[in-house]
Amino acid sequence: MQLYICDIKPFLDLKGLALITKERQKRIHRYLRIEDKARSLVAGLLLRRVCGITDDEQIVFGKNGKPYLRSNGGRSKQDKVYFNISHSGDYVILAIADREIGVDIEQIAPYSNAIAHRCFTPAEQEWLKQKGDDKSFFRLWTAKESVMKATGLGFALSPNSFCVLPLDSSVHYINKEGWRMEWFFHDGYIVCCCVKHY
Numbered sequence: 001m002q003l004y005i006c007d008i009k010p011f012l013d014l015k016g017l018a019l020i021t022k023e024r025q026k027r028i029h030r031y032l033r034i035e036d037k038a039r040s041l042v043a044g045l046l047l048r049r050v051c052g053i054t055d056d057e058q059i060v061f062g063k064n065g066k067p068y069l070r071s072n073g074g075r076s077k078q079d080k081v082y083f084n085i086s087h088s089g090d091y092v093i094l095a096i097a098d099r100e101i102g103v104d105i106e107q108i109a110p111y112s113n114a115i116a117h118r119c120f121t122p123a124e125q126e127w128l129k130q131k132g133d134d135k136s137f138f139r140l141w142t143a144k145e146s147v148m149k150a151t152g153l154g155f156a157l158s159p160n161s162f163c164v165l166p167l168d169s170s171v172h173y174i175n176k177e178g179w180r181m182e183w184f185f186h187d188g189y190i191v192c193c194c195v196k197h198y
Contacts, residue, residue: 001097001195004050005105005186007090008038011045020044023056042092043085050094051083066152084149091189100196102150104142107189111137119144119159127165135190139167142192143181147174150194171197 012034017025024044031037047053051069059067060080068080083096086105095103111134116125124140143164148157153175162174164181171178178197183190 001095001101001182001193002050003103003184003191003193004046004094004096005191006042006046006092008035008042008087008092009090011038011041014038014041016045017041019048019054021053021056021059039087039092043087043094046085046092046094047083050096051081062152064152064154064156066149086145086149086191088189091186093191095193097195099198100150100152102146102148102194103191104145104149105189105191106138106142106145108134108138110134111141116140121160121163123163123165138190139183139192140164142183142190143167143194146181146192146194147172147179150179150196151175151177 014037020041021044024040028037028040031040053059053069058070060070061067069083071081082099082101083094084101084103086093086103088105089107091105093103093105095101116128116137120128120140128136128140144159147164148154148159151157157175164172169180169182171180179194180197181192181194183192
């Protein structure tokens with residue numbers, strides 16, 4: 001697993017737009033806020049720099065819409081390179097691996113009890129009640145998001161339908177598959193990366 005993180009502030013002028021794929025350029029033009037445009041631009045630039053993506057044909061989508069990088073120069077749909085992107089506030093993060101991967105980054109801020117009640121299992125809610133701090137909420141939240149992204153199901157896998165406790169790198173069996181999670185902190189943000197366990 002490799003992680004690449006980039007601050008969007010140097011890209012608010014949108015320089016480098018010509019270096020990303022045509023489809024991503026179109027998407028950027030549809031955004032209204034300059035920060036959203038910059039996040040998408042940085043994601044495209046990371047994909048180019050790290051994965052060599054210069055053309056939309058290099059990306060293939062799984063049955064639930066999860067993107068993969070075609071290997072072998074795009075000749076085979078079966079050979080895939082796994083990557084995932086997340087963004088929050090000033091940062092975009094790219095994770096790549098040799099297996100299914102999901103990543104989530106969140107800026108640590110005051111959390112909502114209503115969201116915790118709606119998205120966390122009773123055991124997770126009790127754990128959060130004992131901890132009672134924003135960092136703990138976002139450790140749970142990023143774990144949930146990274147798992148949902150790694151499985152390729154997104155919110156089709158309800159966040160309250162699985163438990164990510166204990167919050168460690170042991171194998172967690174979710175949706176009949178084993179997953180490992182790792183957390184990192186960076187400049188007031190928390191990152192959780194989830195990879196499939198073989």
